[in-house]
Each structure stands twice: as structure tokens, then as C-alpha cells.
Amino acid sequence: MPDQxxxxxxxxxxxxxxxxxxxxxxxxxxxxxxxxPGVTERQATAELRRCLVRxxxxxxxxxxxxxxxxxxxxxxxxxxLQFFAGSRVLAEGMPYVLDCAPVVDGYTAxxxxxxxxxxxxxxxxxxxxxxxxxELILREVRARRTLAEVYAAVDAQLAAHGYDNRHQVYPxxxxxxxxxxxxxxxxxxxxxxxxxxxxxxxxGRELVKERLEGRxxxxxxxxxxxxxxxxxxxxxxxxxxxxxxxxKFEELLVVTDEDAYWLDDDLPxxxxxxxxxxxx
Amino acid sequence: xxxxxxxxxxRTVDSGGLALAVYEQGDPADPxxxxxxxxxxxxxxxxDVAADLAADHHVVRYDTRGSGASGVPAAREDYRLELLGQDxxxxxxxxxxxxxxxxxxxxxxxxxxxxxxxxxGAYRRIASYTTMSGPCLDHMGYWIRHRLxxxxxxxxxxxxxxxxHSWYIALFQLPVLAPAAxxxxxxxxxxxxxxxxxxxxxxxxxxxxTLAQDAVHGIELYRANMSPRVRAPRERYTEVPVQLVTLQRxxxxxxxxxxxxxxxxxxxxxxxxxxxxxxxxxxxxxxxAAMVREFTARDHGALxxxxxxxxxxxxxxxxxxxxxxxxxxxxxxxxxxxxxxxRDLPAAQRTAELCELSGAKAAAYLVDVGxxxxxxxxxxxxxxxxGVPDVVVNNAGIGHSxxxxxxxxxxxxxxxxVNLWGVxxxxxxxxxxxxxxxxxxxxxxLASAAAYLPAKRLAAYATSKSAVFMLSDCLRAELAPHRIxxxxxxxxxxxxxxxxxxxxxxxxDEALAAKQAKVSKLYARRGFPxxxxxxxxxxxxxxxxxxxxxxVEAKAARLLGRLSPxxxxxxxxxxxx
Ligand SMILES: NC(=O)c1ccc[n+]([C@@H]2O[C@H](COP(=O)([O-])OP(=O)(O)OC[C@H]3O[C@@H](n4cnc5c(N)ncnc54)[C@H](O)[C@@H]3O)[C@@H](O)[C@H]2O)c1
Numbered sequence: 001m002p003d004q005x006x007x008x009x010x011x012x013x014x015x016x017x018x019x020x021x022x023x024x025x026x027x028x029x030x031x032x033x034x035x036x037p038g039v040t041e042r043q044a045t046a047e048l049r050r051c052l053v054r055x056x057x058x059x060x061x062x063x064x065x066x067x068x069x070x071x072x073x074x075x076x077x078x079x080x081l082q083f084f085a086g087s088r089v090l091a092e093g094m095p096y097v098l099d100c101a102p103v104v105d106g107y108t109a110x111x112x113x114x115x116x117x118x119x120x121x122x123x124x125x126x127x128x129x130x131x132x133x134x135e136l137i138l139r140e141v142r143a144r145r146t147l148a149e150v151y152a153a154v155d156a157q158l159a160a161h162g163y164d165n166r167h168q169v170y171p172x173x174x175x176x177x178x179x180x181x182x183x184x185x186x187x188x189x190x191x192x193x194x195x196x197x198x199x200x201x202x203x204g205r206e207l208v209k210e211r212l213e214g215r216x217x218x219x220x221x222x223x224x225x226x227x228x229x230x231x232x233x234x235x236x237x238x239x240x241x242x243x244x245x246x247x248k249f250e251e252l253l254v255v256t257d258e259d260a261y262w263l264d265d266d267l268p269x270x271x272x273x274x275x276x277x278x279x280x
Numbered sequence: 281x282x283x284x285x286x287x288x289x290x291r292t293v294d295s296g297g298l299a300l301a302v303y304e305q306g307d308p309a310d311p312x313x314x315x316x317x318x319x320x321x322x323x324x325x326x327x328d329v330a331a332d333l334a335a336d337h338h339v340v341r342y343d344t345r346g347s348g349a350s351g352v353p354a355a356r357e358d359y360r361l362e363l364l365g366q367d368x369x370x371x372x373x374x375x376x377x378x379x380x381x382x383x384x385x386x387x388x389x390x391x392x393x394x395x396x397x398x399x400x401g402a403y404r405r406i407a408s409y410t411t412m413s414g415p416c417l418d419h420m421g422y423w424i425r426h427r428l429x430x431x432x433x434x435x436x437x438x439x440x441x442x443x444x445h446s447w448y449i450a451l452f453q454l455p456v457l458a459p460a461a462x463x464x465x466x467x468x469x470x471x472x473x474x475x476x477x478x479x480x481x482x483x484x485x486x487x488x489x490t491l492a493q494d495a496v497h498g499i500e501l502y503r504a505n506m507s508p509r510v511r512a513p514r515e516r517y518t519e520v521p522v523q524l525v526t527l528q529r530x531x532x533x534x535x536x537x538x539x540x541x542x543x544x545x546x547x548x549x550x551x552x553x554x555x556x557x558x559x560x561x562x563x564x565x566x567x568x569a570a571m572v573r574e575f576t577a578r579d580h581g582a583l584x585x586x587x588x589x590x591x592x593x594x595x596x597x598x599x600x601x602x603x604x605x606x607x608x609x610x611x612x613x614x615x616x617x618x619x620x621x622x623r624d625l626p627a628a629q630r631t632a633e634l635c636e637l638s639g640a641k642a643a644a645y646l647v648d649v650g651x652x653x654x655x656x657x658x659x660x661x662x663x664x665x666x667g668v669p670d671v672v673v674n675n676a677g678i679g680h681s682x683x684x685x686x687x688x689x690x691x692x693x694x695x696x697x698v699n700l701w702g703v704x705x706x707x708x709x710x711x712x713x714x715x716x717x718x719x720x721x722x723x724x725x726l727a728s729a730a731a732y733l734p735a736k737r738l739a740a741y742a743t744s745k746s747a748v749f750m751l752s753d754c755l756r757a758e759l760a761p762h763r764i765x766x767x768x769x770x771x772x773x774x775x776x777x778x779x780x781x782x783x784x785x786x787x788x789d790e791a792l793a794a795k796q797a798k799v800s801k802l803y804a805r806r807g808f809p810x811x812x813x814x815x816x817x818x819x820x821x822x823x824x825x826x827x828x829x830x831x832v833e834a835k836a837a838r839l840l841g842r843l844s845p846x847x848x849x850x851x852x853x854x855x856x857x
Binding site: 121122125156159160161162242 | 601605609627630631633634637777780
């Protein structure tokens with residue numbers, strides 16, 4: 001077995017990653033405040049992009065996504081093209097998910113934000129239960145379980161909740177992927193198949209390198225994930241669904257040589273859980 | 281008899297210029313029930329039912345237009361369903377202006393009440409509807425159309441049978457003859473017709489004195505409505521909770537006429553009564569009253585936002601996971617009230633929570649189905665807290681793999697306790713309650729394709745399941761006269777938790793975990809979701825299907841077992857499972 005690579009980031013780097021993630025969530029919250037019935041997915045992603053660019057973002061790890069209604073649960077998705085924002089119009093009572101990945105000075109954020117307009121009791125329950133997954137994943141990673149084992153633990157929790165695993169619809173069925181500082185020199189802000197050109201360069205290089213080492217920068221349930229998470233940063237995105245409603249968060253998990261922790265706890269969903277706890 | 285003299289208050293209600301004779305009993309502060317009679321009766325056909333209900337209901341009856349003491353319209357078109365439906369609203373507005381009413385109807389009364397109940401917005405004025413022996417003519421139009429478009433042997437047989445039962449409708453289209461028959465003697469013969477064909481004892485005051493003229497006027501009901509509605513049916517839905525009481529020995533309306541009624545009536549409860557078309561009202565009035573009472577009580581004050589207060593009651597054992605949970609959810613979606621039990625209480629509670637997301641009422645209980653006393657106590661508790669269930673799904677089960685000689689006595693006992701005794705206890709406790717109630721019901725037992733597919737590694741499991749299969753066959757025969765259906769479900773390979781909890785003879789903990797993981801992966805790859813099994817279970821209850829192999833492998837095995845049992849015997853040697 002080749003040596004585990006050491007944790008590659010210092011405090012300064014982490015602060016930069018944290019800033020990028022804050023910026024991304026901040027934009028998502030702004031769009032969430034702006035969004036209302038009648039808006040289409042395309043309008044929402046355009047607004048999200050505008051917001052990010054206004055904040056100084058020049059490059060994207062991937063283009064912004066928005067899913068409305070049953071598309072939050074990826075129902076009836078058959079081709080990857082269906083991930084792209086479409087003409088679905090937001091209506092009262094619908095859930096929605098925003099997903100964006102700005103790159104700031106080479107520091108990548110990749111976030112997911114779930115919301116609803118009006119009343120939706122299914123969404124409320126899912127949103128409350130999402131917390132279980134954040135805690136479960138951290139616990140399992142800290143115990144140095146393999147990525148495949150964590151994936152299976154998430155699946156078992158989903159079964160107990162009576163939900164289903166929607167991240168399995170993502171290409172490669174991934175629940176997460178590694179995030180690195182991008183040092184590629186391709187054109188910034190240009191994207192191919194929804195991914196920034198620089199992303200593809202970096203990702204391609206990582207895929208080849210990690211493959212050679214018997215590790216995968218992609219986190220799924222299969223053979224390639226039968227190793228503990230490589231020290232570094234992982235964007236983790238449990239996406240859970242019940243019938244026509246889906247919700248996710250996506251944020252960076254820091255895996256150091258001995259430990260693991262979520263990069264930042266000051267995020268919309270974590271604040272919402274704290275509020276609910278206080279209210280209860 | 282009783283009703284007429286005992287505090288019956290008479291009044292007249294105007295409906296579009298026609299005077300309707302209305303009869304009231306009971307305390308107007310109690311929930312109002314309007315009883316609508318059929319052809320060729322008048323309000324007095326309800327005497328027994330009304331007398332019983334008056335104890336705790338404000339009971340209202342009226343003579344429908346053209347009968348009894350009500351006005352007789354001049355023209356045929358004045359017998360149109362629209363007007364008949366308006367009559368019901370006129371009476372409801374007069375006797376209960378502020379609160380919605382419960383409607384109970386029989387025969388033509390039921391046909392015309394359907395018109396009122398399927399009028400958009402009906403739920404604002406009608407709290408519940410109990411219907412006997414009278415379909416919605418529009419639904420019937422669609423029913424016929426559907427069968428003509430898909431003329432399978434079964435559909436054709438149904439058309440022919442219902443056609444044969446409707447001979448009098450054709451006769452009623454004859455101009456002079458039909459009225460003449462009533463005038464010239466049929467009216468006088470009617471008590472004998474009721475006695476000989478309908479098992480109704482003759483008694484003073486019945487039938488009404490106005491029978492001959494009522495019968496003649498009423499012929500217009502058929503002439504004005506049958507063919508337009510059946511030929512050009514309208515799409516008629518209703519949100520009103522409906523209780524359909526099928527009379528088992530009805531000579532005029534076949535039970536299969538209500539097949540697929542859920543399409544129009546999402547909040548439907550089905551009941552059966554062992555009675556003829558008229559003996560239901562004239563001989564079993566108190567039983568009918570009890571059914572009405574139970575239904576109106578369920579609904580009491582229920583708002584539209586709480587759809588499940590009147591839905592049928594469904595019990596699912598082992599409802600905390602997999603097929604059981606999916607089945608509970610599927611019934612909840614259809615407006616049922618759901619009770620789940622499991623030996624894992626938090627899991628059952630979770631299922632109840634998910635059911636409530638569909639707006640259903642749900643409850644969870646801790647029960648080990650292998651414990652007979654516990655199941656008896658559970659059944660008693662369900663009956664006391666929720667009522668006698670309409671559907672019971674005996675689903676709790678465990679997986680076990682091991683050859684005959686490998687399997688220890690303890691393992692045998694555990695598998696048989698849950699998989700076989702669990703079903704025995706469930707059928708016994710709930711079957712008895714259903715028989716006592718006397719209005720039918722349905723038991724669903726989860727067997728398996730292993731019930732008919734021998735495999736050397738599934739000795740105990742397959743034995744338990746094949747016992748469930750046979751038990752269900754015997755029980756079905758026994759309960760048929762009580763109108764309690766029994767369905768055996770044989771799922772096949774379904775992606776649930778069962779593989780993660782299955783035990784294997786002769787393996788240590790580590791090997792067991794590995795084996796469980798391996799089998800789980802296999803089942804996951806097959807990818808057949810428990811929701812599809814649940815949909816089949818719901819369908820089996822609706823159509824009273826006796827045996828349901830669900831997946832292709834379950835169907836193929838059943839077929840193969842019939843074509844070549846020897847082949848299956850040989851395949852049983854394969855080291856699988
Ligand atoms: N999954 C399949 O492929 C399959 C195939 C054929 C038949 N079946 C049958 O379907 C039924 C449901 O199985 P499933 O796949 O949903 O399994 P599952 O393990 O997902 O669910 C079974 C549930 O029953 C409960 N249970 C077990 N023993 C109990 C007991 N003694 N008392 C009360 N509750 C108990 C469990 O706690 C669990 O919640 C079983 O009878 C099983 O044999 C399943």
C-alpha cells in the first residue's frame with residue numbers, strides 16, 4: 001500500500017476555502033430571498049451566477065444548478081442533460097435546490113442549498129432529518145471507516161427514515177468528491193459539459209494520479225471507494241428524497257491526518273437546526 | 281310501524297316549485313342523516329332504520345318526487361337527475377341549513393343521491409354518503425365503455441351478467457305495458473314478490489298504500505335518465521367520503537359494478553351485508569343503522585383537510601420496514617387510516633409519521649407477532665381505539681438460510697414462530713373480529729415465491745411460507761361466506777432490509793455479516809422496490825385476487841412449478857440462498 005499523502009493545507013488555505021464557501025452560501029441565500037412563484041430554473045441560475053460574479057467570482061468548478069418541484073428529487077431523470085436548469089416554473093408549495101461551485105483565487109467551494117416556497121410538510125421533515133446525515137458522516141469518517149462503508153451507513157439510515165438515496169442519480173452515484181486548489185492554466189470562466197475547463201483539467205489529473213495510487217477522488221459505494229478518505233478536503237453532498245421532494249446540503253469536510261471536521265458550522269442549514277432546537 | 285307514529289314530524293319543502301313531503305325524527309341538535317328511498321318505495325321503506333338511528337341522530341326522510349305524499353311532476357323531463365339531485369339539496373338546506381348532512385340511500389334513491397354527491401363542491405353540504413344498490417349512472421356508463429373497449433372474457437361475462445340483472449330496465453322502456461302491469465295486479469302481488477324472492481316477511485303498513493301509483497310514476501325515472509346518462513356519461517368525481525354497502529344477494533345490482541369506483545371516489549370504504557335488495561332495509565334495519573352510525577361517527581365534524589377520518593381502517597404487521605412500510609404508505613395515500621405494528625417500535629412510529637405526511641391518521645404499536653397473547657391483545661386494542669379493521673396485512677417476517685440438517689431446532693422455531701405463527705395469530709385475532717362485525721373485510725398474507733419454489737438452503741423459510749400459502753387457501757374457503765377475502769402475496773426478490781437481518785445457519789458473526797452484505801448487494805442489484813409490491817397488495821384487496829406472484833421470477837417459478845415440477849425439484853439442489 002503506498003503511503004497516505006499528508007494533509008496538504010495550512011490554516012491560511014483553510015481560511016480561504018472557508019471564505020469561498022461563505023460567499024457561495026451567501027449568494028444562495030440571496031437568491032433564496034429573491035425567488036418566488038413564477039420564476040424558472042434558468043432564471044434562478046442566472047440570478048445565482050449574477051450574484052456570484054457581483055461578488056467577484058471569475059471561475060466556476062461547475063455551472064450553477066437549480067432544481068424545482070419533483071426535480072429536487074431527480075424524479076424521471078434519464079440523461080445527465082436533465083441536471084441542467086430548465087424551464088420548470090416555481091409554484092407555491094414547491095421545494096427547490098440551488099447548487100453552485102465558485103472558484104475564488106483557486107480555492108473551490110461547492111455548496112447545495114435546499115428551500116421551499118410556502119407550506120410543504122414533507123420538506124419540513126426532510127430538512128429536519130438532514131441533520132442526522134451531517135452528524136453520521138462526520139462520526140463515521142472520524143472512525144476512519146472507508147468511503148464505501150460510510151456510503152453504506154448513509155444508505156442504512158435512509159432506509160430507516162423511509163427515504164431514498166438521490167445522490168445515486170449523480171454521475172458515478174457519488175455522495176462526494178475531493179476538492180483541491182486548482183492550479184490549472186486553462187481559460188477561466190469557460191465551461192464544458194457544465195464543468196469549468198480548469199476543473200476538468202484538475203479533475204482529470206487527479207483522477208489519473210489517484211487511480212494509480214489505488215484511491216479515488218470520487219466518493220461512492222463501490223470498489224474504488226474501499227479506502228478511508230484521503231486527507232484533504234471533500235465536498236460532501238448527501239441528497240435525500242421522499243417521493244417528489246428532495247433536499248441536500250453540500251459543504252466541505254476537512255480530513256486531516258488524524259481527525260475530521262466540517263470546515264464551517266456557520267451555515268444556513270446548521271443555523272436552522274439550532275433555531276429549531278431552541279424553539280423545541 | 282314504529283317511525284310513523286313515534287314523534288315523526290311532517291313538513292313540506294319546496295324544490296323548484298314541487299312540494300316534497302318530509303318526515304323528521306330525533307333531536308335536531310344531533311347530526312342530521314337524510315334517508316333517500318328507491319323504486320317503487322316511499323319513505324316508509326326506511327321505518328326500521330330510521331327508528332334505530334333516531335336514538336342519536338336527527339333523521340330526515342322524504343318521498344322523492346312522484347311518490348308517496350310528494351308532488352307528481354307533469355312531464356318526463358321533470359324526472360331528470362339534475363332535478364332529483366336538487367331535491368336532496370333543497371331538503372338538506374331546509375332541515376340543516378348550517379351543518380352538512382349525512383346521506384344514506386337505496387336503489388334509485390342512491391342513483392339520484394350520487395348526482396348530488398358528485399356535484400362539484402358537494403362536500404360543503406354533504407358530510408358522508410352511504411350507498412346501497414344504486415350506482416352513479418355516469419360511473420356505470422364508463423364502466424360499460426371500459427368493458428366494451430377491453431372485451432376480455434371476464435369483462436364480457438360481467439357485462440352479460442349485469443345485463444341479465446337489468447331486464448326490468450328494458451321492460452320499463454315499453455310504453456303502455458309497464459304501467460299497465462303495475463296497475464293490473466303487480467302492485468297487489470308485491471308483498472308476495474318481496475316474500476318469495478326477497479326474503480322479506482309481510483307485515484302491516486308495508487308496502488305503502490300508494491304503491492301502484494308510485495310505481496307507475498317512477499317508471500319515468502328510468503325513461504328520463506337511463507339511456508342519456510349511460511350513453512354519454514359525464515366524468516363525475518367526489519371528495520365526499522362514501523361508504524359502499526354491497527348487498528350480497530342483490531338480484532338487481534351486481535357487486536362487480538363497483539369495480540374501479542376508486543377512480544371517482546378517492547375516499548371510498550367498502551362494506552358488505554348478507555341481504556337481498558330489500559331485506560337489507562326491511563329485515564336488517566338495525567344492522568344497516570349500525571353501519572351508518574359507525575360511518576357518521578367516524579366523520580363527525582371532519583373537515584375537508586382531514587381526509588382520512590373516514591377512510592377504511594388498515595392494519596399492517598411488521599410495518600416498520602420494507603414491504604410493510606410501503607404498504608402502510610400506499611393505503612395512507614388512498615385515504616385509509618393506518619395502524620402499524622412492529623417489534624421495532626421506533627421503526628413503526630416512523631412509518632406512522634410518514635403516513636401522516638399524506639394527511640392520513642396513523643398509529644404505531646409494539647407487537648411481537650410470534651406471541652399469540654400479544655397479538656390478541658393488540659387486536660382488542662385496535663378494535664377499541666380505532667374500530668374493527670377493514671384490511672389486515674400479515675406482513676411481519678424474517679429471512680433464514682440453511683439446509684434442513686444444518687438448521688437447529690431453535691432456528692426452526694424462530695422462523696416458524698414469526699413467519700407462520702405470526703400469520704396464524706393475526707388471521708385468528710382479526711378474522712374473528714371481522715366475522716363478528718359481519719360486514720366483510722380482507723386479510724392479506726405475505727408468503728413468498730419460496731412457498732412453491734423449493735431450495736435446499738431455504739428449508740425452514742420455504743416451509744414456513746408454503747404453510748402460509750396453504751393456510752390462506754383454507755381460510756379463504758372458510759371466510760368466503762362472510763365476504764372476507766384472503767390474498768396470498770408472493771413477492772420474489774425485493775430490495776428491503778430483510779437481507780440485512782436474515783440469519784444463516786452455521787456461520788460465525790463475521791461470516792454472517794459478509795454473507796448478509798453479499799445477499800443485500802444481490803437484492804439491491806435486482807432493484808425491485810417494495811413500493812411496487814405495496815401497489816400489488818392494494819390492488820389485490822380491491823379486486824379480491826386470491827394469489828399474487830409479484831415479480832417476474834415469482835411468476836415464472838409459479839408457472840414452471842405447474843409445467844414441470846420435476847424441473848423445480850432438480851433446481852432445488854442448486855446451492856443458492
Ligand atoms: N424482500 C423480499 O425479497 C421478500 C420476498 C418474499 C417474501 N417477503 C416477505 O415479505 C414480508 C416483509 O418483508 P420485508 O422484505 O419487507 O422485510 P423487512 O425486514 O424490511 O421488514 C420486516 C419487518 O417486520 C418486522 N418484524 C420481524 N419480526 C417481527 C415480529 N416477530 N413481530 C413484529 N414485527 C416483526 C421487522 O422489524 C421489520 O420491520 C416478510 O414476511 C417476508 O418474508 C419478502
